[in-house]
Amino acid sequence: MSPKLPGKASLRTALTAVVNPMPFYKVNQRLYPDIFSSSLLWFSAYVIHNPFFMKHVLQENHKNYEKGGKYGFIRFLLGNGLLTNNGDDWLKHRRIIQPSFHQKSMGYAWEVMLMETQTLIKSFGDRMVIDLNTEMAILTVNIVGKSFFGMDTQDRVRKLRQELENCQKHGHSLLRMPINYPEWILDIPIFKKLDKALKNVHATIDSFIEERNANMGIKNDLLELLMELKYEDTNEKMSFKQIRDEVLTLIVAGHETTTLALAWTFFELSKNKHVQDACRDELTSIVRDAQDLTYEKLNKLTYLTCVIHESLRMYPPAYLFARTAINEDYLGDYYVPAGKNVVINLYGLHRHPEFWSNPHEFMPERFEKFDYSGINKFKFMPFGAGPRGCLGVHFAMTEMKIILCSFLLKYRIELADQSPIYPKPLFTLNPNKHICIRLKNLA
Numbered sequence: 001m002s003p004k005l006p007g008k009a010s011l012r013t014a015l016t017a018v019v020n021p022m023p024f025y026k027v028n029q030r031l032y033p034d035i036f037s038s039s040l041l042w043f044s045a046y047v048i049h050n051p052f053f054m055k056h057v058l059q060e061n062h063k064n065y066e067k068g069g070k071y072g073f074i075r076f077l078l079g080n081g082l083l084t085n086n087g088d089d090w091l092k093h094r095r096i097i098q099p100s101f102h103q104k105s106m107g108y109a110w111e112v113m114l115m116e117t118q119t120l121i122k123s124f125g126d127r128m129v130i131d132l133n134t135e136m137a138i139l140t141v142n143i144v145g146k147s148f149f150g151m152d153t154q155d156r157v158r159k160l161r162q163e164l165e166n167c168q169k170h171g172h173s174l175l176r177m178p179i180n181y182p183e184w185i186l187d188i189p190i191f192k193k194l195d196k197a198l199k200n201v202h203a204t205i206d207s208f209i210e211e212r213n214a215n216m217g218i219k220n221d222l223l224e225l226l227m228e229l230k231y232e233d234t235n236e237k238m239s240f241k242q243i244r245d246e247v248l249t250l251i252v253a254g255h256e257t258t259t260l261a262l263a264w265t266f267f268e269l270s271k272n273k274h275v276q277d278a279c280r281d282e283l284t285s286i287v288r289d290a291q292d293l294t295y296e297k298l299n300k301l302t303y304l305t306c307v308i309h310e311s312l313r314m315y316p317p318a319y320l321f322a323r324t325a326i327n328e329d330y331l332g333d334y335y336v337p338a339g340k341n342v343v344i345n346l347y348g349l350h351r352h353p354e355f356w357s358n359p360h361e362f363m364p365e366r367f368e369k370f371d372y373s374g375i376n377k378f379k380f381m382p383f384g385a386g387p388r389g390c391l392g393v394h395f396a397m398t399e400m401k402i403i404l405c406s407f408l409l410k411y412r413i414e415l416a417d418q419s420p421i422y423p424k425p426l427f428t429l430n431p432n433k434h435i436c437i438r439l440k441n442l443a
Contacts, residue, residue, distance in 0.1 A: 006035045008036065009032075044340070045342065046334070062388065066323060081248065096225070109143070112143055113143055117403050137165075141161050149247060149250075163200040209227070209240065209243055216228070270437055303364065308397065321346070411440060415435075
């Protein structure tokens with residue numbers, strides 16, 4: 001008997017994904033609730049939105065699935081850091097970096113989060129309408145840059161953020177054709193702006209590392225750890241390029257997703273006044289002001305945690321990610337040939353009507369009694385799952401809670417623009433336009 005193959009998306013719908021992937025995935029998920037196949041030019045993939053299939057790919061047989069063609073363009077930007085690396089080399093670097101994200105190592109990061117958030121709020125002055133995407137991006141870059149790399153030059157941070165935005169603006173079409181591109185593709189005239197932005201990003205990080213190299217021993221942070229490290233097997237130091245790749249990966253991964261998670265959470269809080277009020281009631285029953293926050297008190301904010309999780313369910317920043325099968329395999333009864341790309345449709349999973357009641361409604365209370373164990377770990381996984389799950393989960397959740405608490409203690413928030421806002425992804429799940437909110441002082 002011939003192996004079972006998934007249903008195939010039409011070429012017409014596949015072509016639409018190059019412009020905007022959201023309708024493509026929505027239409028085909030309705031037609032094929034567990035898995036479908038899609039091909040366009042020389043790229044083909046299985047797209048899955050079944051948690052049991054995801055568990056198999058990300059955990060049970062994860063060694064058979066590596067980060068392949070889908071990450072071709074991301075490697076242009078980030079090099080071969082934790083996000084894009086594979087195999088033993090990835091595992092070696094993960095073990096080096098992971099301790100920096102443990103709670104016991106986050107004392108300084110906690111201070112940075114509080115200080116940078118209060119500095120931002122003070123900078124508003126009498127300005128009562130703010131662009132969330134811009135302000136949260138600058139804030140989160142400052143936090144991750146200072147917490148791990150001692151990056152404390154505002155001009156450098158702003159330049160880096162602007163050039164990263166330019167990379168998204170000029171490079172998202174390449175991401176939607178997920179293959180391993182040759183380096184010469186950046187010599188094509190239509191990608192000259194992308195090439196310039198990439199070079200500026202790399203130059204900014206390179207100059208920062210070079211400055212630190214001339215002043216070693218001043219700061220005991222992750223950057224110095226990477227620069228001083230010697231591999232046990234070779235007794236050699238990490239190359240300059242590898243240090244740059246790891247630093248850039250952590251800066252991008254550490255702020256881009258958090259920026260969007262905050263923007264979407266503020267968006268829903270602005271739309272749902274009763275949720276905003278419930279968050280503030282819980283908050284004011286536990287803390288007096290932002291300076292009164294502690295880890296213990298932050299962990300008592302259970303409803304706020306539900307709100308963040310519901311926002312991450314509806315708007316997962318990393319809405320898609322992918323793996324490539326090294327050897328042939330099966331997903332349930334479906335045959336997966338060696339070399340096949342498997343796209344994890346996280347957005348579709350998080351809004352799958354089989355696993356979520358009223359999946360398109362913002363309902364934080366659904367997480368009040370949610371069981372995060374077992375297969376449910378693969379029904380809700382905004383930070384990924386399995387051995388390659390995000391190592392910065394605790395850092396990101398702490399950061400988001402501190403920022404949200406600081407705003408909710410000072411302001412009532414509402415949308416400044418009533419025109420429609422909806423997901424329109426680039427690399428990550430961006431809104432169709434920047435989200436602007438109006439701040440109203442509580443006192």
